Amino acid sequence: MNGPEIHVEFAPGLRVFVPHGRRSGATPVATDGSSTLGHVVESLGVPLTEVGELVVNGSPVAVSHLPTAADSVEVRAVERPQPVPGAPLRFLLDVHLGTLARRLRLLGVDAAYESLDIGDPALAARSAAEQRVMLSRDRGLLRRRELWAGAFVYSTRPDEQLRDVLGRFAPALHPWTRCTACNGLLTEASKDEVAEQLEGGTRRSYDVFAKCAECGRAYWRGAHHEQLEAIVDRALTEFGTG
Template identity: 50%
Template sequence: MRVVTLDVDPDLWFLLAPRRRGGPFTMRAQDTDTWGHVVQSAGVPLTEVGELVVDGAVVAASGRVVDGVLRVAPVARPQATGESPPRFLLDVHLGGLVRRLRLLGLDAAYRPEADDAELVRMAAGEGRVLLTQDRGLLRRRSLPHGALVRGTSTDDELDDVLDRFAPPLAPWTRCTACGGSLAATTAEDAADDVRAGTARTYRDFARCVECRQVYWRGAHAARIVPVVAHAQRVVARRLRRGTARR
């Protein structure tokens, strides 16, 4: 048996059992266990972890454990992904967040009917970051990229994702219903899909190239503009700060 002392960054304490919060704690591990296994056994998904340091040296999550002190740092923000801009996949519990991400022009897929295994396969196959609040889902070995979304409201969830990834935003360019790209269209083309008064009042319309839904900036835009402005500020603030641990 090996004896490992985990010194987990306070930013990750919320993932630990209450008795383990507040400072270093000791765990026992088999000789065949990896550092990553020890960290996840403590309750911290590896998707949330940055550097692992043992006695001053950075170690790989796949490395075999030895007796010592393991310091666990949170993932650095903004986090780089395999895709630029990042592409996301959200689980069934983040339906409100997916519409916000699409409003901001981000590629956000949503398959509420998919089970955990299907979500992992889709994320891996399409190079997407799986966003979820399910820690068990993030521990799946075949998941290449994932992120635990923090927050209890859609506003908080959006702020967390934008702060973590600082993605380039392109507001008003995606369909919030299906995520397809929007293309400009004429009032005449949109007339059959909107009320007559809308077609007479507005001249600038856009249509989703996938589901054909029509969009225009009506009175409802007044409620959306502040959401977009706030999102842009969150991303700009993270980029000004540069890489940092939250």
């Protein structure tokens, strides 16, 4: 690029995306004179899904703004909680976020998940068709224009990932209402209705069951219930029911 030079400063939370030399203060950036500010920001490594306001010389502008020489640009992070207009809040997670998907479902959040690597075009198309917020750590995927909405998952640790998503989007929480395997809704079930899925010890020890309306999987308060309950309790304590 050999066009007008501008000065860009990123919000602290966005500096993880940019080279070390651009992580503090305003830094000079050469533009080509024809690219939009949104394109310039993305070329520096920051997905637009993570950008809130773009402020040029003290005034908010659109991503379609064409930078001019000596512009002073402030790139702000998205506000939290982040409003998602239109459809009910639903998520789509890529193949690398299976544990996060199961934890969101545990909390009753509608979280579709692709267990196979179906490719970025197919994921983006599903996000658009079903109006789901795409959650991913793949910046290339989040740059696809056909996405309905998207968000970068900043951590690699499931506990931190869950807190990040709940804090950013504030979804309504309805624990124990979704199948952690397929995202279907759970309904109460009698022991007879799920008998074929129960081992002898489970059949003798438990009397309260639920069953997924989509895949038919049975649920009860088994050996791992305390661990799951701890995840639910932490989420409800910090984020409420939404």
